[in-house]
Amino acid sequence: MNPLRPLLRAERDNVMAVVTATTTDAAASARLIAAEERGGARLTAASLVTPATVLVAIGLLIPLVILFRYSLNEFVAQRKLMVEAVTVANYVKFFTDPYYVNILVRTLRVSVTVTVICLVLGFPLAYVLARTQSRFKNLLIMLVVLPLFVGNAVRAAGWMTLFGSKGAINATLMGLGVITTPIEIMYTETAVIIGIAAVNLPFMVLSLQSVIEGISRDVEEAAFSLGAHPVAMFRRVLWPLALPGVLAGTILTFILGMNAYATPVLLGGPKFQMMGPLVYGQFAGVNNWPFGAAISFILMTATLLLTVAANVIVQRRYKR
Amino acid sequence: MTSRFVLSRRAALRGAAGVAGAAALGAPALAQANKKVVVGTWGGDYSRLLAKNIETPILIPKGWEVVKDEAQDPARRAKVLAEKSLRRGTTDIQALSANNMYDMNEAGTLEPIDYSKIPNAANLLPEMKYAWGLGHIYSGKVILYNPKLIATPPTTFADTLDPKHGNKLGIIDIQYQYTMMAASLASGGAMNNFEPGKARLLECRKAGVRIYPTNEALAQGLKNEEIGLCIMWKARAVQWQNAGIPVQTVAAKEGVPLFVSGMCIPKNAPNKDGSYAYLDAMLTPSAQEAFAIDMGYNPTVKNAKVAADVQKRIGFDEEEQARLKDLDYGYLSSNDSAFKEWWDKSFKG
Numbered sequence: 215m216n217p218l219r220p221l222l223r224a225e226r227d228n229v230m231a232v233v234t235a236t237t238t239d240a241a242a243s244a245r246l247i248a249a250e251e252r253g254g255a256r257l258t259a260a261s262l263v264t265p266a267t268v269l270v271a272i273g274l275l276i277p278l279v280i281l282f283r284y285s286l287n288e289f290v291a292q293r294k295l296m297v298e299a300v301t302v303a304n305y306v307k308f309f310t311d312p313y314y315v316n317i318l319v320r321t322l323r324v325s326v327t328v329t330v331i332c333l334v335l336g337f338p339l340a341y342v343l344a345r346t347q348s349r350f351k352n353l354l355i356m357l358v359v360l361p362l363f364v365g366n367a368v369r370a371a372g373w374m375t376l377f378g379s380k381g382a383i384n385a386t387l388m389g390l391g392v393i394t395t396p397i398e399i400m401y402t403e404t405a406v407i408i409g410i411a412a413v414n415l416p417f418m419v420l421s422l423q424s425v426i427e428g429i430s431r432d433v434e435e436a437a438f439s440l441g442a443h444p445v446a447m448f449r450r451v452l453w454p455l456a457l458p459g460v461l462a463g464t465i466l467t468f469i470l471g472m473n474a475y476a477t478p479v480l481l482g483g484p485k486f487q488m489m490g491p492l493v494y495g496q497f498a499g500v501n502n503w504p505f506g507a508a509i510s511f512i513l514m515t516a517t518l519l520l521t522v523a524a525n526v527i528v529q530r531r532y533k534r
Numbered sequence: 535m536t537s538r539f540v541l542s543r544r545a546a547l548r549g550a551a552g553v554a555g556a557a558a559l560g561a562p563a564l565a566q567a568n569k570k571v572v573v574g575t576w577g578g579d580y581s582r583l584l585a586k587n588i589e590t591p592i593l594i595p596k597g598w599e600v601v602k603d604e605a606q607d608p609a610r611r612a613k614v615l616a617e618k619s620l621r622r623g624t625t626d627i628q629a630l631s632a633n634n635m636y637d638m639n640e641a642g643t644l645e646p647i648d649y650s651k652i653p654n655a656a657n658l659l660p661e662m663k664y665a666w667g668l669g670h671i672y673s674g675k676v677i678l679y680n681p682k683l684i685a686t687p688p689t690t691f692a693d694t695l696d697p698k699h700g701n702k703l704g705i706i707d708i709q710y711q712y713t714m715m716a717a718s719l720a721s722g723g724a725m726n727n728f729e730p731g732k733a734r735l736l737e738c739r740k741a742g743v744r745i746y747p748t749n750e751a752l753a754q755g756l757k758n759e760e761i762g763l764c765i766m767w768k769a770r771a772v773q774w775q776n777a778g779i780p781v782q783t784v785a786a787k788e789g790v791p792l793f794v795s796g797m798c799i800p801k802n803a804p805n806k807d808g809s810y811a812y813l814d815a816m817l818t819p820s821a822q823e824a825f826a827i828d829m830g831y832n833p834t835v836k837n838a839k840v841a842a843d844v845q846k847r848i849g850f851d852e853e854e855q856a857r858l859k860d861l862d863y864g865y866l867s868s869n870d871s872a873f874k875e876w877w878d879k880s881f882k883g
Binding site: 294 | 609754758875
């Protein structure tokens with residue numbers, strides 16, 4: 215039997231306690247509500263829940279229902295008008311045309327790549343942030359969040375000055391004599407991946423950092439004291455315990471990647487298409503609302519399915 | 535009981551104060567409501583110059599308040615269409631290109647223009663007078679080249695949209711219609727037949743043509759010599775020359791497709807008196823002359839006087855004027871979706 219197992223189990227329970235903080239909060243509020251009910255204020259729960267529910271219903275569910283209805287309508291291309299109908303033609307068009315399927319595949323590829331990059335770069339950073347005893351810890355966390363202080367478009371503009379054929383990177387390399395003709399970075403998939411990864415990294419780091427902080431340093435030291443190599447410690451102790459944070463971070467990063475708009479438009483250029491800009495183009499550019507609505511639903515479904523699948527897989531592994 | 539009495543007295547006082555306040559604030563607001571014009575327009579220079587040349591000198595002194603709804607035209611068109619079923623829309627004027635105005639009218643969103651309410655329209659060029667809108671300024675699609683990079687000046691669209699230029703040729707994504715039009719004219723097509731130009735564009739693509747998302751991005755490409763030639767409105771060329779970008783212009787032998795930027799009134803505009811006041815102000819000779827100087831576009835009224843040197847840079851001589859080609863709006867509108875699909879899938883894809 216692994217001598218660490220009891221310790222690990224206790225630690226896992228600790229982490230679960232952190233991860234399920236919301237559940238605990240819910241329990242606390244349930245107790246509060248019960249107390250209030252005893253006091254006679256039976257309507258409090260309803261009055262607390264109603265505003266948010268109404269807001270979500272009006273602001274999200276109703277538009278989604280309308281959008282779904284639009285996705286079943288027809289589009290008269292000659293007059294650029296939507297005509298009421300009940301047809302799945304828009305969905306069929308998407309999945310039977312390699313052009314659109316490629317855009318979905320490209321979006322998935324970019325999102326997965328970005329998520330992996332964020333995880334690889336974000337984990338060590340999150341670990342250092344979680345473990346540091348420095349009095350500048352808060353400042354360091356602020357530095358991680360700093361890129362989120364400017365909008366996506368502004369940040370992309372910054373990348374554009376770096377990536378252009380006479381941008382900082384090319385100018386430096388040419389100045390040093392490393393290259394003679396500029397490297398094409400702007401308007402490529404690489405530029406888009408770098409751009410989105412930079413936007414998403416703080417989300418990954420913060421998700422991981424909060425969970426790693428909840429993992430006691432003692433379990434790591436216990437592993438070392440039993441002769442575990444750092445790699446073994448990471449693989450068998452740290453990583454399994456940090457999985458909930460990894461899951462939260464990857465889901466956030468993946469969803470943001472799937473729905474990216476400004477970065478692919480500005481850094482990917484006209485020839486590089488992803489799902490977000492495609493939806494906008496159909497609605498605003500060619501006024502094809504039915505097809506735009508269908509693409510929105512395909513994007514939303516793909517994102518949801520993959521997110522749920524990742525969740526299920528990780529949860530299953532976590533239970534082992 | 536006492537506390538209840540105090541509360542209700544306070545409530546009564548608050549209520550009274552509220553009513554008085556609302557009356558005080560609301561009365562002038564109501565009185566001014568019919569002096570407010572909401573203008574949907576592109577942002578940037580165009581919006582700034584609307585304020586400088588039309589609103590500040592002409593409308594504001596007459597008591598009008600102008601509010602801008604700034605966005606690119608696709609977003610504004612989508613908004614007008616979305617508001618179509620509303621009794622009251624949110625804009626009184628929309629600034630759109632002539633072909634977009636045609637589209638919006640086809641979609642049943644525009645008010646037929648009553649020219650009797652626009653005294654200045656008496657001088658409007660007949661070709662800028664549509665049943666659903668008015669031309670505000672115009673220019674034409676010409677060839678731009680940088681003499682440093684392109685040794686032999688092109689004279690035709692065929693010389694320009696030629697694969698031999700490789701990645702020194704630049705194309706603007708959002709101007710797919712005009713690019714297909716020019717390629718078609720270069721390949722024996724016509725203003726109502728873009729098919730012959732497609733093969734030429736695909737060859738340019740294969741040769742490495744650079745595609746820029748916007749006019750501004752293309753200007754940047756010209757400036758840093760990424761590209762040496764392109765096609766563009768003559769007015770833009772003038773602006774870029776003023777900004778120090780070394781480009782020369784040539785009116786292509788095949789013709790000069792017209793670009794008309796106009797204004798129209800959404801059917802459900804909340805203040806149509808304001809719409810007409812704006813349209814009339816926009817045709818005032820002084821405003822038209824200022825746009826020629828500031829933006830390099832030609833006036834659409836006959837009584838605007840443009841200095842000879844400015845006219846030489848922005849306008850077209852007699853021979854070139856004979857080659858001005860108005861667009862076939864019906865053809866463009868009914869095929870636009872197909873053009874865009876071809877552009878996205880076959881040309882860019």
